[in-house]
Amino acid sequence: MAVFRLAPEESPDPTQQHPPPQQQLQAGREVASDDERSVAADSWSIKSDYGSTLDDEQRHADAAEALSSAANFRAALNYSSDKDEADADAMTTVLGLQNYRNGAYADELTSFRDHSHAGEIWIGAEIMDTVTSWTKNLCIDISQGHMPNHVDEAKREPVAQDEKYLSCWSVLDIGTGNGLLLQELAKQGFTDLTGIDYSEVAIDFARSHADRDGFSGIKFLVDDILETKLERQFQLVMDKGTLDAIGLHPDGPIKRMMYWDSVSKLVAPGGVLVITSCNHTKDELVQEVENFNHRNAGMLPQDPNTIKDRETHRDCPPYQYLNHVRTYPTFMFGGSVGAHVATVAFARN
Incomplete structure (x- = not known):
């Protein structure tokens, strides 16, 4: 997975012309979008008969570092919104799997036995x-x-x-x-x-x-x-x-x-x-x-x-x-x- 790091901030140079704010925002969008599809695609794991277990620790570490690199740009907000949509699609798929159902009712059974909660x-x-x-x-x-x-x-x-x-x-x-x-x-x-x-x-x-x-x-x-x-x-x-x-x-x-x-x-x-x-x-x-x-x-x-x-x-x-x-x-x-x-x-x- 590609990880992007911003270059260290250099001392101001009055002779150097800075790009306009719109160009800075566009650069941020490019930084975030380069890694966006990879992070979104790997942002969940299915442990069931129908899927496999991804490398959770490495995936989350890479995703966190990529997001941190783009944090100074407003485009990161757009990335977050897109990732939420990807996560929602992933969750939709998980809801169709047996392990999700087992986990949900295991929680309800524990709550019922410990606190007599009727369940959802x-x-x-x-x-x-x-x-x-x-x-x-x-x-x-x-x-x-x-x-x-x-x-x-x-x-x-x-x-x-x-x-x-x-x-x-x-x-x-x-x-x-x-x-x-x-x-x-x-x-x-x-x-x-x-x-x-x-x-x-x-x-x-x-x-x-x-x-x-x-x-x-x-x-x-x-x-x-x-x-x-x-x-x-x-x-x-x-x-x-x-x-x-x-x-x-x-x-x-x-x-x-x-x-x-x-x-x-x-x-x-x-x-x-x-x-x-x-x-x-x-x-x-x-x-x-x-x-x-x-x-x-x-x-x-x-x-x-x-x-x-x-x-x-x-x-x-x-x-x-x-x-x-x-x-x-x-x-x-x-x-x-x-x-x-x-x-x-x-x-x-």
Whole structure:
């Protein structure tokens, strides 16, 4: 890595003409930008199955010296801004890796054991309340043979037989984390609850948390949704950020295809998949499901005997859009209206 050192300051020479300030700033930009790409590219390390460990001490020493050399120039501020952007991109990639998740939940588990802290609600308490109550009403409507009606969903009154309807719904939470979503679903009346996560630390935390809060009936299993070992199907499958995290993985496109192949095996016919995302709009999630449907149709054998199967698949694809939450706060940007989070339900045919 190149390291730049400024020459020692010489005594003033009244006969020597100094360059204008703009040229001094430009020189600073050149000093900083020469090393910028190298520092930004090496500014993080991944210790996981998917990456390697860089020479942290040497890297940080070189970066510090390079930055120190350019500290006298205002261009260093621009460098800092650019490095923040590079670090943000790097962090985005790290969020898709298992070691990051293990470390995060190890901290939460320690905090829980030492101070009884409940842990972070990834999507926020208000959004989680919306997701669980909306999902409950959706499942009850389906159990009663009603098609979801968004016009009346906010006006629905509790039904005395809610628990009877919800008890027949087996629920799977993909990427359960600390398991708080399942606890909230239990409070809504769901009883057959299972959470999976590929982080063993997260599962330990979720079990400890559930036992302490009186939800020992919730089952927690270590399982990777991309290579799931589950053989059971569920009437309701919940995803609150797992698809987002998979999209941040360095091999995101391939992992997403694996995700949909696995999920399609876990949602029972007639069941529901509910996805909550902070990285996708409702329309983007619908498009992703349609892409899976088309890809799935293309996997049918190319022979005359499958013509009827293809027609059936076209008329009744694996997944169909069912409903979405319409009560999230919205904002306008560039003439378009959107929300910071989207929750969409799909029916499994």
